[in-house]
Amino acid sequence: MNFSQLLKNYGRYDLLTSYRLGSVKGLIILLLLIFIVPSSAWSKEAIPVAEDPEIEKRMLALTMDLRCLVCQNESIADSRADFSNDIRREIRTQIKANKSDQEIIQFLVDRYGDFVLYNPPMKPTTILLWFGPVALFVVGLGSLVVYLRRRREQIEEVSLSETELKKAEALLNDNKGKNV
C-alpha cells in the first residue's frame, strides 16, 4: 500500500492532492509549512467577553427574551447583528449603573416598542395573540365532540344472521395454530 492509498483510506486524500502534494516529501513540506508559519498570522486575539461574569450572566438572561429588530427571528442574545451588539453593550452599561431588569426592559420598550419583547404584555391589542390559540383549540375540540356524537347516532347495531356466524367461526378456526 503506497502512501496516497493510505491517505485515501483515511479520507484525507482530496485535501492533500488539492495542494498537489501526493508524496511523503510533499506531506512533510505541508506539515513544515503549517508549523513554521506563525499561527498568530491567522488567529486574532480573543476579544474579552466581559470583565465581569456576573454582569454577563444577567445581560444574557435579559437579552434571551428580547428580539433583534434587524434579524427578527433571533434574540438579541444570539444575534451577531450590529444592532444587537449595541443593545448588549448598552445593557451592560445599565447593569453597571445599578439599573434593575425592569428598568432596562422599560428603557428598550420606550424606544423600540413591545416588538422587542418575545414575551408580550397582556393588553387590549394583544388579547387575540394571547387567547387566539386557546379559542381555536376550544372551537376545534367542540366541533370534534359534535362530529363524534353525530356519527354515533348514525351507526346502527346490526346483529349477525345464523349463516354469517358460522362463516365467521369457520374463518377463526381456519387460522388456529397458524400463528397469524
Next chain:
Amino acid sequence: MTRYLIPLFAFIVLAAFLLVGLTLNPRQVPSPLIDKPAPVFQLNHLHGPDKVMTSEDNLGKVWLLNVWASWCVACRDEHPLLVQLANSGIVPIYGLNYKDENTTAMQWLKRYGDPYTISVVDPNGRVGIDYGVYGVPETYVIDKKGIIRHKQIGPVTVDSLQKTIIPLIIELQRQA
C-alpha cells in the same frame, strides 16, 4: 351542501388573512416615540468638531432629522431627494451621522451633495438607541414643540414625500 361550503369558507378566510399578511412589511416596526418629545441629544458637528448642537436648539421650528451613514447603501438612493428638498427651502434637514468615520462621511457629502443644515456625529450609535434607530436611513419629522410627529423607516421616496411628509410639514408649520 353545507359540509362542502364550510371548508371552502374557512379556506377563503385563511387565504384572505395570508394575502393581507403578504402585503405587510415586518421590517416596519411602528415607533413608540411618535407624539412623544424627541430625545434630547448633545452632539458635535461633523464639520467643526468643536461645535456642539443640542436637539433643543431647534425648538420653534419644524425640522427633519435624517439618520445617515456613508456605509449605508440605501442612503445613496434617498440622497438626491434630500438635496432637492433642502434646496426647495421647505424644511431644514439635520443629519445624524450614525456610526461612521468623520473623514469618509465628509467625503461622501462632498461627492453626493450636502443637504444638511448641520450634520452631527453619533460615533457609537448611543443617540441612535434613544431614537429607536434600528437601521439606516431613518427620518424623523419633529414639530415646533420638539415632538416627533412621524418616522420614516428606510429611504424617503417621492411618494412618501408627496403623500405624507411634505403635507405634514406644511400642516405643522401652520400650528403655533
